[in-house]
Amino acid sequence: RDVNDKAAQGWHLVASSHVDTARDVDEPALKSAQEALEIFRAIGQAKGVAAALEAVVHVHSARHNPNAGLRLVNQELETVRKAGDRKAEVALLETLAHAHATLGEPQSAINAATLAVEAHRRLGDKEAEGSALHLIAEMRWAMGQHAQASDFARQALAAFSAARCAWGQEQARGTISSLLAASGHIEKAPNRQEALKALKDLAQAVEKKDAEGVRSAEERLNKMRDLVTDDEVVDHLSGILQQDPSAMPFLKELGWNFGAAESLDGSYIKQFNQQAFYLFQMVNGMGFGPQFRGVHPYRLGRKPEEYLALEVAQLPETEAWQMDLGFRPGIIDSALQSTTVWGFP
Numbered sequence: 463r464d465v466n467d468k469a470a471q472g473w474h475l476v477a478s479s480h481v482d483t484a485r486d487v488d489e490p491a492l493k494s495a496q497e498a499l500e501i502f503r504a505i506g507q508a509k510g511v512a513a514a515l516e517a518v519v520h521v522h523s524a525r526h527n528p529n530a531g532l533r534l535v536n537q538e539l540e541t542v543r544k545a546g547d548r549k550a551e552v553a554l555l556e557t558l559a560h561a562h563a564t565l566g567e568p569q570s571a572i573n574a575a576t577l578a579v580e581a582h583r584r585l586g587d588k589e590a591e592g593s594a595l596h597l598i599a600e601m602r603w604a605m606g607q608h609a610q611a612s613d614f615a616r617q618a619l620a621a622f623s624a625a626r627c628a629w630g631q632e633q634a635r636g637t638i639s640s641l642l643a644a645s646g647h648i649e650k651a652p653n654r655q656e657a658l659k660a661l662k663d664l665a666q667a668v669e670k671k672d673a674e675g676v677r678s679a680e681e682r683l684n685k686m687r688d689l690v691t692d693d694e695v696v697d698h699l700s701g702i703l704q705q706d707p708s709a710m711p712f713l714k715e716l717g718w719n720f721g722a723a724e725s726l727d728g729s730y731i732k733q734f735n736q737q738a739f740y741l742f743q744m745v746n747g748m749g750f751g752p753q754f755r756g757v758h759p760y761r762l763g764r765k766p767e768e769y770l771a772l773e774v775a776q777l778p779e780t781e782a783w784q785m786d787l788g789f790r791p792g793i794i795d796s797a798l799q800s801t802t803v804w805g806f807p
Contacts, residue, residue, distance in 0.1 A: 468501050468504070468505050469501075469502075469505060469507060469510065471498075471501060472498045472501040472502050472505075472507070472510050472514065473498075473510065473513070475494045475495070475497050475498035475501070475514075476494070476495065476498045476510075476513050476514055476517050478490075478491075478494045479491045479492070479494040479495040479498065479514075479517040479518075479520075479521065480517055480520065482494065483517070483520050483521050483524050486524065488521050488524055488525055491517070491520075491521045491524075492518065492521045492522075494517070495514050495515075495517035495518045495521060496514075496518065498510070498513075498514040498517065499511060499514035499515060499518065502514055508542075508547065508549050508550035508553045508554075509553050511538065511550065511553070511554075512550075512553035512554050512556065512557040513557075515531070515534060515535045515538060515554070515557055516535075516557045516560065516561060518531045518534055518535075519531030519532060519534075519535065519557075519561045520564075523564070523565065528561070528565050531561070532558070532561060532562075535554060535557055535558055535561065536558070538554055539551065539554045539555070539558070542554065548581060548584070548585065549585070551581060552578055552581035552582060552585065552590075555574050555575070555577050555578040555581065556574075556575075556578050556590075556593075556594065558570075558571075558574035559571045559572075559574035559575040559578060559594065559597055560597070562574060563597060563600070563601060568601035568602075568604045568605050569601075569605070571597065571598075571601045572598050572601045572602070575594045575595075575597045575598045575601070576594075576598065578590075578594040579591055579594045579595055579598070582594060588621045588622070588624045588625035588627075589621070589622065589625040589627045589630060591621045592618045592619075592620075592621035592622035592625060592627060592630045592634065593618075593630065595614050595615075595617045595618035595621055596614070596615065596618035596630070596633060596634055596637065598614045599611045599612075599613075599614035599615035599617075599618060599634075599637055600637065602614060603637075603641060608641055608644065608645050611637075611641055612638060612641045612642075615634055615637045615638045615641065616634075616638060618630070618633075618634040618637075619631060619634035619635060619638065622634055635652045635653055636653060636685065636686070638651070638652055639651035639652050639653040639654065639657075639686065639688075639689055640688050640689070643688045643689055644688065648689060648691070651689050653686050653689055654689050656682075656686065656689075657683065657686035657689035657690050658689075658690060658694070660679050660682040660683040660686065661679075661683055661690050661694060661695065661698050662698065663675065663678075663679040663682075664676060664679035664680060664683060664698070664699075665698040665699055665702060667679055668699065668702055668709055668712070668713065669702050669706070669709075671708075671709075671712050673712075673715075673716060676713070676716055677716070740755055743799070743802070750795075750799075754795050754796070754799075756793075756796050757796045757799050757800055759771070759799075759800050759802075771800045771801045771802075
């Protein structure tokens, strides 16, 4: 404010809004975002307007009313479209795509990101095109559409490569690798050898008691954890832990937790196929509609008396009135559905 740098002031207000939202201080967060929005509108900075509106959406999401923020973004989008401001339009489409993705609304995120891809292609911005394509890949993956997700991830990689964007290429290759691993083709994953090298480096660092080496290898491996199997981790580390009694205390000092390994025989988690789960329900007289088929069931425990039902619920998008409820009916019903795995073989 003192030097009258409006752009810098706007970006600081956006950052302040995000910090306050994270601290659950929503009134100051909303005030900062709205002030930033006014500044960016006044100086005509499209990306700043989009960033400020994204902060507004985050505040309303924290208040459990994300639609209020999304309406503001859509109103701004309509205004810039009428004005023919293509750059502002694409910035707002990106904001919408990321907002819907954060809210767990993959189809709406895909719709906005698809329009953003088309706009970026018209503008010739390959790096931004790659980012939008990668978001579509992530959303397709979230919807269980692995083949489509892989296709968009490869398109994203091609766009990032054309833009010579190193971070984007790394991101796209990581997604392609994870998708291949998830579909049972781990050996074809582009980052597979890199993951195995990180695991080997981790084992060597543990053997040498090289704390910095362990942290470095662990950080690399955490980004590619789905590209190495549990058996491979055991093969690399179990011998060291068995032969060197000082290895476990060394790793504990670095924050590794061996509590379960020291006191239990190990946990047993069984995953049940989602389609088979709902086919079982239908055969037994319970035919669930689309809004109530969100359970991906698991069971923890080796014996019936120890069983614990676990689930990951991913419900499709629905009408606004349902989104405004404290608990969506499908979530509550999913929790009840998951208990049926206690009786599964």
